[in-house]
Amino acid sequence: MSQNVTPPPMPGYGPPVPPTPPKNRTAVIASVAAVAAAAIAAAVTAGLTGGSEDEAGPAPTVTVTVTEEAVPEADTAEAEEAAPSDVGADFKVGDRASNEGVVVKISKVVESDTITLAGARKKAGAEAKYVTLKTVVTNETKASMDLTCSLPIVNALIDDQERRFDTIENLYEIAGNPECNAQLQPGFKDEMEFVYRVPKDAEPVTWEFYPFDLEAAEPTPALIDLT
Template identity: 60%
Template sequence: MSTNITPPPVPALPPQPSKKSHTHAYIIGGAAIIAAAIVATGIAISGSGNDAAKPGPTVTVTETVEIEAAGEGEAAATTDQTTDARVGEVARNGGAVVKVTKVTETDTIVLAGARESAGADAKYVVLKTVVSNEGKASMDLTCSLPIVNALIDEQDRRFDTIEDLYEVAGNPECNAQLQPGFDDEMQFVYRIPADAVVTTWEFSEYNLENEVTSTVDLT
């Protein structure tokens, strides 16, 4: 006896995506990849821009310096002095007014009534001057220091006068005070190397507050 068996129904397969759906998926995926690449590129560009700072604009600042005008004391110190005189011209420093009338070089001088030799490789330089006292007090030209002075040669060496200028023939005696408003002849004598070439005489009135000197060109 035969039995007819009915086979169970075949389950239905899920619907297959169409070609159109695959195309959409590819487009969406590609767009996502492109967007991610753009974002990554932007970050990289932004980072590299921070590594090198962009040059800023150049700013020029002009500073104006105001020169302070000299005070009355400074102006007076400048205008009261006469410098760079020559032989035969008047040079002034404070109350001391000096005119160098003659410059001589010699091997011997008369000192305290006796002839004194300069010695080997040496010579005397004698500056004959007329000194006028235009200050407020008397001046002792030979035994005191009313006029600070120096003889300067072409090597910028500075020479002092010999001692006891009052013993030089023709000079004022020791403590012979030159009163204000008077003048007197005075010889400044220096002993220097025989080969020295003198160029300048420098002097100033003795005053601790006066640092300005006057010069006489001897060339």
């Protein structure tokens, strides 16, 4: 006797599933770049903070380079030239040079081999010369002064080698100078020649003077430029 056997039903198939579309290549690259940037940032942050809150890492070292600009030599030379000299003349020939009431105006500087002294010609010598300062002295002090004998005006002739020279003796014997003990009264003036005997190669550059005063501890001379 035969039996009809019904085969099991075949497995069923659902409706077809559409394939997943491929992702856009540009979006993938952008995602990868963002992940890489985040990783680098995390690594830098970890390096600066020491990796964790419990471990203090070394502070980053900052190096600052300072560049100094050298001053040009020309500018330095100009600054040195512009700087004032330690010793400078207060007046020049033709000025009314005043010092504590003594006023001296040099009108002329004369160099010669001879001078007239006591009515006679006197030679300076082979290796010397005379330097004569023709001046007008005005007495603006409170007392009289003897220009030729009592040395009321302390003075010196200074040359280009900074050598200092005194006047010759007996200035009252110079023709035209005031006589010895001729007192120049306050408020008056008189012509006066200061004469110096100096080496032949001396170049006069400065004349200094100040009134003689025993009570003055450190007198301050007035300087007149003769160049």
